[in-house]
Amino acid sequence: MAKNGVGARKTKYDGYGHVTGKTIYASDVKKAGALICKVLRCPYDKARILSIDTSEAKKMPGVFDVITKDDVPYNRFAMVPDNHVLAEEITRFRGQPVAAVAAATKEQALDALAKIKVEYEELPAVFDPEEAMKPDAPQVRPEGNIHMYQVGDELKDTRIIRRGDIEKGFAEADYIVEGRYKIPCIEHAPIETCASLAYMDETGTLVIHSKTQGVYFVMGDMANVWQLPMNKMKFVGNTLGGSFGSGNSVMTDHIAGLLALRTGKPVSFQLTRKEEMMASTISTPWIFEIKDGVRKDGKITARYIHVLHDCGAFTELGEYASEKNANLVAGANYIENLAVDSQMVYTNKPASGSKRGFGVNVGQFAEQVQLNKDAEACGISPMEIRFINAFHEGDHTHAGDVLRAVSTVETLQGVAKMADEKLDDKYLEMSSREVAK
Amino acid sequence: MKVKVCFNLNGVPTEILVNPEMTLLEALRDIIGLTSPKCGCNHGDCGSCTVMLDGKAVKSCTVLAATVSGKCVVTLDGITPATGLTPIQQAFLEEGAPQCGYCTPGMVMAATAFLEKNPNPTMAEIKEGLSGNLCRCGGYDKYAKAVKDVADGKYGPVSERSE
Ligand code: FES
Ligand code: FES
Numbered sequence: 001m002a003k004n005g006v007g008a009r010k011t012k013y014d015g016y017g018h019v020t021g022k023t024i025y026a027s028d029v030k031k032a033g034a035l036i037c038k039v040l041r042c043p044y045d046k047a048r049i050l051s052i053d054t055s056e057a058k059k060m061p062g063v064f065d066v067i068t069k070d071d072v073p074y075n076r077f078a079m080v081p082d083n084h085v086l087a088e089e090i091t092r093f094r095g096q097p098v099a100a101v102a103a104a105t106k107e108q109a110l111d112a113l114a115k116i117k118v119e120y121e122e123l124p125a126v127f128d129p130e131e132a133m134k135p136d137a138p139q140v141r142p143e144g145n146i147h148m149y150q151v152g153d154e155l156k157d158t159r160i161i162r163r164g165d166i167e168k169g170f171a172e173a174d175y176i177v178e179g180r181y182k183i184p185c186i187e188h189a190p191i192e193t194c195a196s197l198a199y200m201d202e203t204g205t206l207v208i209h210s211k212t213q214g215v216y217f218v219m220g221d222m223a224n225v226w227q228l229p230m231n232k233m234k235f236v237g238n239t240l241g242g243s244f245g246s247g248n249s250v251m252t253d254h255i256a257g258l259l260a261l262r263t264g265k266p267v268s269f270q271l272t273r274k275e276e277m278m279a280s281t282i283s284t285p286w287i288f289e290i291k292d293g294v295r296k297d298g299k300i301t302a303r304y305i306h307v308l309h310d311c312g313a314f315t316e317l318g319e320y321a322s323e324k325n326a327n328l329v330a331g332a333n334y335i336e337n338l339a340v341d342s343q344m345v346y347t348n349k350p351a352s353g354s355k356r357g358f359g360v361n362v363g364q365f366a367e368q369v370q371l372n373k374d375a376e377a378c379g380i381s382p383m384e385i386r387f388i389n390a391f392h393e394g395d396h397t398h399a400g401d402v403l404r405a406v407s408t409v410e411t412l413q414g415v416a417k418m419a420d421e422k423l424d425d426k427y428l429e430m431s432s433r434e435v436a437k
Numbered sequence: 438m439k440v441k442v443c444f445n446l447n448g449v450p451t452e453i454l455v456n457p458e459m460t461l462l463e464a465l466r467d468i469i470g471l472t473s474p475k476c477g478c479n480h481g482d483c484g485s486c487t488v489m490l491d492g493k494a495v496k497s498c499t500v501l502a503a504t505v506s507g508k509c510v511v512t513l514d515g516i517t518p519a520t521g522l523t524p525i526q527q528a529f530l531e532e533g534a535p536q537c538g539y540c541t542p543g544m545v546m547a548a549t550a551f552l553e554k555n556p557n558p559t560m561a562e563i564k565e566g567l568s569g570n571l572c573r574c575g576g577y578d579k580y581a582k583a584v585k586d587v588a589d590g591k592y593g594p595v596s597e598r599s600e
Contacts, residue, residue, distance in 0.1 A: 011530060018538025019526040019545060021473025021513035028472035107456075191477040191485055191539045191573045241475070241539030242573045273478040 014239065026211040026238040027195035027270050034197065035064055035102040037252075037259055037269035038109035040116050041279060042091040042098050045125035045348040046138065049089055049118060054099060057115040062108030064263045066116065067255075068099045071262070073227035077254055079217070080315035082141075083351060085225055085254050090123070092140055092313035093348050095279030102259040102267050125348035129285055129310035132345045140313060140346035147311065147319065147344035159326045161340040161398055169302025169337025173293025175377040181290070181366035186283040188355055192241020193276040196256035199266035206233045208257055211240060213247030225254050226261060233257075245354035249281040249316055281353025284318065285310040288329070288366035293337075294374045298388040303335050307342040309359065311352040318344055318352035321359030327399040329363035331371070332408045333389035338398055386412050387427045392434060406432040440503045447515030455502040461495075462486045464502035465512060473513040473542045477571070484570030487543035488512045494550035496569070513542040516549060524592035525549055528583035536574035543570050548584045552595055558588055 017023035054066040069075050069086040077083050087098045099116050103109035124138040131137055132145045139145060148155040170176065197209040206228065212218045215235040223230050240247055256269035271280065286309050293302035307329060311318025326342035375385035390408040397403055409432040416423050439454040446469070453468050462479070465471045465488070474497050477485035481499040488497045489511040516523055522530065525548050535541040544567065551558070551566035558566065563584045564577075572580065587595060 009533075012533060012535070014538070015530045015533070015535060016522075018535040018541045019522060019529045020517045021542035021545075023538050024472060025475075025539060027476070030470065189573055191483060191537070191571060192475065193477070240537055241477075242537040244573075273480060273482075 017239075023239050025192055025195075025241045026197065026209050027192055027241070029197045029209040029238065031197060031199050031266035031268070034199070034266035034268040035104060035259065035263060036106045036109045037100055037102050037256055037267050038106070038113050039097045039255065039275070040099040040101075040113050040118070041275070042087060042094060042096045042120070044091065044120055044122045045094045045127075046123040046140070047091045047120040048123055049087060049091065049098070050121055051117075051119045052099060053117040056117070057101060057112040060103070060108065060112040060115055062104035063101060063112045064104070064265060065102045065259055066099060066112065067258065067262070072225065072258060074224050077221050077225050077250060078314065078316050078351075079221075080319055081221070081224065083314040083316060085258075093279075093350050095275065095350065096313070097255065097279070100255045100259065102263055102265070127347050127349060129287060129308055129345050129347055132310070132347045133308070133343075138348075140348055145346045147315070147322070147346065149319070149323075157343065159323060159342040161326060161330075161338065163335070163339075163396075163398065163400075164337035166302050166304060166337045166339045170293040172295065172301040174296045175294045175374075177292045177294055177370070177374050177377045179290045179366070179370045179373055181288040181369060183283075183286040183362045183365065185285055185349065186355060187277055187280070188242075188244040188246035188282070188353070189277070190240070190242030190244060190246060193271040193273055194246070194251040194280060195268075195270035196252040197266065197268050198253075198256040198260035200260060200264055201234070204232070206257055206261055207236065208233070208253055209236045209238055210253050211243070211247055212237060212250070212253060213240065213243050213245070217248065218250055218253060221250065222253060222257060226257055228261070245283070245356055245358075246280055249351070249353040251280050279350055281316055281351050282312070282349070283355035283362075284312045284347075284349060284352040286325075286359070286362050288363065290366060290370045292370065292374050294378055296378055298375065298378050298380045298385045300333060300335050300374065300389050302337040303330055303339075305329055305340045307340065307363070309342070309344045309352070310347050310349070311344050312347060312349040314346075314351040316351035317354045317358065321352065321354065325359030325363045327397070328360050329367060330398045331364065331367040332391050333371075334391050334395045335389070335398070340398065383412065383416055383421055383423065384427070387430060390432070392432050408432050442502055442506050444505045444507065445509045447511055453502070457501070457503055459502045460498050461488070461490075461500040461502045461505055461510070462497040465497060465510075471512055471514060475539055475542060477539065482571070483540070483543075484547060485540050485543040487546040487570065489546060489550055492550070492553070494547045513545055516545070523549070524587045524595050525552070525584065528587045528592050529580065532579045532583040532586070534576045534579035534583050536576055540570060540572045540574075540576075544572070544580055548580070548587075552584065552588060556588065556595070558585075560585055563588075
């Protein structure tokens with residue numbers, strides 16, 4: 001093994017700070033006189049807000065500010081900016097922020113929250129993505145439950161990929177293998193909950209110590225929310241106490257920053273574990289249906305995949321994940337006749353954030369299990385079917401790009417070696433460089 | 438009505454005023470200003486707030502600050518040597534156990550208290566001993582292996598905890 005570089009064992013550069021507790025995370029950053037922010041959350045999966053009365057809360061001791069949607073300069077945010085900083089007339093998931101308080105102490109902030117009067121009318125909600133696709137399902141958003149993808153100048157309800165002639169491919173197959181794969185909701189549950197400390201510095205710049213994973217993602221987004229030029233804000237990305245993708249979604253920066261701008265005081269806002277579990281973005285469900293046509297020798301002659309991604313109440317990173325998933329879901333296989341239909345639907349759950357691969361890994365779970373089923377159908381080993389269908393240099397990806405520096409075969413050889421799997425000579429001699437087609 | 442609490446913190450006599458409902462974790466972080474005890478759940482579930490109370494590892498979010506009068510509280514700041522590291526810290530670092538590091542202060546405290554009581558543990562006992570500390574980055578095996586290496590003397594004698 002190399003002494004330096006690849007393969008060498010290095011002590012983590014920030015490990016000393018971790019083992020001595022000296023590492024400072026966003027939730028550790030303190031500022032004297034910081035106000036504590038607490039948020040009132042909607043107790044229903046879906047509701048109409050009939051009225052909000054903050055007048056009593058504003059009079060509570062220690063309270064500096066109480067805000068609702070009307071106090072937010074621009075109430076929409078996120079990568080696809082359809083998420084609401086504070087709830088508008090119709091709330092879409094349990095735990096959605098409705099109002100926020102900044103007070104001198106946590107207790108005062110909580111006491112003030114209890115004085116905010118909200119009148120709700122509970123509305124029917126939908127949670128199952130397949131139920132939500134039905135025309136008579138409760139509507140999560142006014143635009144309808146089915147996401148519309150922008151394709152050129154048109155809006156389409158399905159993101160499609162087409163290669164070759166799928167009917168011809170199925171006709172050439174000896175076996176038809178079908179599988180259905182479901183991925184449930186997964187909460188990232190990083191051990192540090194989301195936190196922001198916001199304050200105005202001596203130059204009038206709004207400074208945010210943030211648990212974001214993407215300082216530059218978030219700046220443009222917050223410029224909109226606060227209606228503040230980007231040269232009037234400074235984001236400090238601290239070491240993250242775990243994130244796993246959750247830090248690509250804004251959960252505290254927008255509200256903490258706004259309260260600091262309005263009060264002129266430092267504002268500290270950290271989610272409780274319960275809030276993090278209930279209302280932060282999650283990895284929302286996916287349903288994959290795969291139908292393969294496979295020849296006796298293991299070659300996949302045709303593949304059809306239908307993807308349904310449940311993106312929760314708002315688009316957030318769902319569209320990005322859905323598009324990325326569609327491009328890659330058919331796996332590292334050269335498939336001449338392929339069709340992918342990918343759809344996304346809204347339900348009354350927290351919004352879909354990024355988690356470990358933006359929809360790629362979940363798709364690979366389905367695809368890899370399906371490959372094993374294909375192998376079983378033609379009586380070959382799971383390894384063999386992967387060699388037989390592997391991408392080679394110069395092949396087209398499913399979305400049509402030419403692949404360069406391909407290493408599918410070499411990766412499989414490496415994996416087989418690590419797993420002590422005996423390979424036939426013909427697979428040991430194979431190379432991704434040769435164009436096998 | 439505030440309550441006066443006099444206790445020994447990392448060897449220093451300390452006096453603070455707290456609300457009766459305030460936890461030891463809140464007192465350490467919000468009144469005294471230490472940041473090594475972390476707050477992962479505030480519910481006694483994750484162990485990131487672990488400190489030593491009279492030599493026993495406790496989850497400081499489940500201890501009322503007002504109850505520690507006359508007791509000795511040791512946080513990670515209290516066991517970290519002026520230079521270098523304790524064997525457990527060194528082992529965690531070399532094993533690469535911490536990833537994000539947020540669970541690490543609690544792990545160090547739990548492991549230190551555990552080894553003081555069980556100087557020759559089996560792997561199963563170590564895992565049981567650290568089972569109250571969650572690591573969402575998934576460093577469990579490395580943490581456990583590091584503790585085993587320390588117990589086996591690979592990092593020299595385990596030094597006495599500072600009072
Ligand atoms: S913060 Fe105390 S156990 Fe989690
Ligand atoms: S190192 Fe991240 S939670 Fe343990």
